[in-house]
Amino acid sequence: MKLDVKYNELNKVLKFAATKDRTVILTTLNEAWAAPNSVLDLFLESFRIGNNTTWLLNHLLVIALDDKAYARCQIASLVSHCYFLQTNRSSELAGPANFMTPNYLDLLWKRLAFLQNVLELGYNFIFTDADVMWFRDPFPYFTIDSDLQTSCDQFNGKESDLKNHPNNGFIFVRSNNRSIEFYKIWVSSRKLYPGLHEQDVFNKIKDGVIPKVGLKVRFISTEVFGGFCSPSRDFSKVCTMHANCCVGLDRKIQDLNTTLEDWKHYFYTNHTISHSSHWRVPKQCHM
Structure with missing residues (x-):
């Protein structure tokens, strides 16, 4: 695959962070979440005290959204892989990004477009919000025949039921034609639903787009x-x-x-x- 120059650095860091089957764990941070005694420290501590989770840090790639978050990532003792996702609004994305403000929405949609790029480069990923505490290795809980496996805010007991209430703050996606096409449609759907965040747009399009592209989706119990x-x-x-x-x-x-x-x-x-x-x-x- 011939890469655009802008993807060369990203592909390099993904290669170093990925497992043998080209899977990488991704999270995004801005200055507010990366500051000392903020979310990043708690996130990393959960890996340290979890049951067989420390090794997963070898495959964690922290995506910094501003220069101070990137600097903090580079000095964090448990982080081996950092990437600075530079935009022309990086300085505006450094703050707490209060819920549903323009900065909050831009942060979420920029993140989603980045995840689409990761799939296009041929990498599977677990995306995890940094406010997710990791206590066990999640890989044994994933099935091999699903393209997209997501956590839920509320789970109705049926893993294939699109009526579940997913939360894409913890999601495992395999790179293939179906997942790439779904993410393309998902990202482009922002303009159809101005003012909504990416989770709400997922819920808007899932009933029509998931069957259309043949995406195999699994909703995972909140017990796990x-x-x-x-x-x-x-x-x-x-x-x-x-x-x-x-x-x-x-x-x-x-x-x-x-x-x-x-x-x-x-x-x-x-x-x-x-x-x-x-x-x-x-x-x-x-x-």
Whole structure:
């Protein structure tokens, strides 16, 4: 495949970060989320204290959206791979990007277009928001016959049912013609739904576009990939915990700290009797 010059650096860093089957773990950060004692530190700590998760850091590529986030990424002790996604609005994307503001929407759509590029370069990816805490290796929970596997805010028990409420803040996508075509349509659909974020547009187009392109989609139980919207009730199964259904960076940070404390209490004290453990979150994030 002949690459445009602008993709040469990206392809190089993807190659270093990817597993043998060309899969990479991706997250995006701006200055606010990458600052000391903010979301990045909690995100990396979850890998450190999780069950067989430290090795996954070898395949984590942090996508920085501004120069200060990139600098912070480069000095973070647990991060091996960083990439600066430069845009003409990088300085405007550095702040907290409050929910549904223009900066927030631009950040999400810029991220989605970037993920389309990763698929076009032939790499599979797990995309994870940085406010997702990783407690177990997720790869054993993925099936080999699905193109796109996503976490949910709410799961109705049927993995193939498009009526589920997905949350694309934790998603595994395999690079193939179907997934590339779906992402192209998804990204281009922004102009059809001005003012909506990419998750809402996914829900708008999924019923028509997914069957049209033949995309094989799987929605994964919140018992495995949980979040503040619907926390997993079983510590012996939970793989990730997402600070979804939560508006406000400070609230997220407080409840994510509590999440890590709850996991450590379970894992380092009584992880053979998971039924006695419970999450104390959402608390600050309770809506």
